[in-house]
Amino acid sequence: MHSFRFEPADLPAEAEAVRADIRAFLDRNLADYPSAMRARSWSGFDPEFSAKMGQAGFLGMTFPKAYGGHGKTAFERYVMLEEVLAAGAPVAAHWTADRQSGPLILEFGTEEMKQRLIPRITKGEILFCIGMSEPDSGSDLASVRTKATRTDGGWLINGSKIWTSGAHLVDYMIGLFRSDPNAERKHDGLSQMLVDLRNTDGISIRPIKNLAGEEHFNECVFEDAFIPDENLIGTEGEGWSQVMAELAFERSGPERYMSSYQLILELLKAVSKDTSPAGAAAVGRLVAHLATLRNMSISVAAKLQAGEDPALDGSVIKELGTLFEQSVPLITHQTLEREPSPDHGDELGQTLAYVTQAATSFSLRGGTREIVRGIIARGLGLR
């Protein structure tokens, strides 16, 4: 059985040095940004802000200097990340490129791809989305059916991808397609490809309104969309293992427990003004959870830095983090006698309205709670 110990670790001094820089940047660029907008956390989409982050050197921090990156450590990026999340900065536009697509291209992409794309990701000039899920393939990701059929000089894509956050606003998708329909196992015969969303015919993108009325995610329909040979990422037929490596990047970072942070702040402000026993207990409980999750997450970051495989520990953080994030709107509701008020409320009312609705997605995105618990159960030796 896996030990499930999260050994205490410290952020090293060079990482702490990033904190003052990113705070000064955020102070400069988000001075009048309202709390209800900050509550969008890593769903707030603002390409101009992303470009400013790129210009200031806060994107592609860990990418090699040879490709225009900044050659910094994962710890330095961690500090940048937790500060932008604490501030509720609108980071959605560059989020996928900086967290997933860039590292994926660096690991599996061609030299030409790295030279062409990585410097522009780092400057915040090009934005990415992920094409994994399909209308009939969610948790069972290996069952994807969108086909990539060989043609002269490349592939023709047919099928559809769904829940592609930002596809209607960004430049590129990295899609997972079935390039060999005759493979024996469903995990085989999948390939990852770079799709130029702005310059490819045969792709129609339809935004899907979420329950809060926002248009973040989409359905993308491919009809004989042509992808040239050079846009294959990594090895043909190895898409599944590449995707699993990609998903492991995203289970243990601060975004796994900071999504409701603005609401904790609003609750704390309300309790500071009028401190009841129940209000104080609610704040104390939430902050105790937050501090513990942060310690656990830094412990995993240290494992990553040391070259260990923290996939299972990351799943534990996602399990605990999403439970915690979802408890915040409920506890706020039960503690303060407040009606969520999306349009004309004060900062608390609007933030509560937003997070109450958004929280639904926290245990769905990036692997559902059930999938994550299945991974932990395997670590317990039950599967």
Next chain:
Amino acid sequence: MSGDSELRTILSDQVNRLLADRVGKENLEQAEAGAPQDPLWRAIEENGLPQVLVPEDRGGVGGGWGEAEVVIRATGKYLAPVPLAESILAGWLLSEAGLEMPMGPLSIAPVRADEALTISREGGGYRVSGEATRVPWGRNAEHLAVFGRCAGEPYMALVPAEAWTVELEDRNIAAEPRDSLHFHGHAVDAAPLPDHVDPDRLFAFGAMVRATQIAGALEMALEQSVQYANDRSQFGTPIGKFQAVQQELARMAGEVAAAGAAVEAACRAVDRMGSGAGFELATAKIRASEAASIVAGIAHQTHGAMGFTYEHSLHFATRRLWSWRAEFGSETYWAEALGRSLAAHGGDALWSHLVGRG
């Protein structure tokens, strides 16, 4: 990656082996029936475990809380029916005050936030008087480390058993002694607490010790539950193969991990900041007490009716969890205290406070 000290690793091997060998269903049942556990205590003393926080120049092990944590957690995991955790805390308090730590089982008093004992100066010596309830292992302890005010100043006293009368032999729901003691002004050794030990934090140190024991008992409950889920078959298959059971055990593993992390963070913070670690001490008891309820519930649901019998050993862990989550302040007590201190600083201070604690 391992930042553990060599001493911590050695102690961990030593205490886990010793307690795994020597604590089992048989002596747990005897202890619950009131039989003293002298051979177990002697083995613990021979290994120097009660003195883990006593400096080397005073004959102790010279460890910090990072080392004490593995010993205290093991007492929780193996459900050791002796006051080892209390003795470690008492030894630390006595040493901080410059008093000798005697051999034999020790405990501490008072242990309730609303109780106080009086230490008075008389002639060249000191006397201790007053009432204390729910004193852990009161009837078994040969000495107590007693905190009290002497002319308004915080003092520690080393109090021998002849200085108190057991007024009531009480217990917690795990049948661990929690006795009411009357102190009748017997002469004792006493010394002022040094400035760096905040007397208002002593209750919090007790909370951290219980949180650490909880973290250990949580591990035991998880291990037993996984074992049972693998062994018990229904519908022709081990119940651990059912997703419904797997999902619950995964939830449990998350709670065990979080409580363990909170406790380790608290012990490390005390080694770095001493009494300044109030935030981490409170966090540890909040997180561990909350996990105790969730884990005990899932453990019993997994074990079915079998786990509800006295015959099955699961209850030795879960009854301790239900006791310890309430001792030295519940999660609500500490959440309110922590919340009040955060509320006093306002919303703008929260983030800097969190990341500034390192």
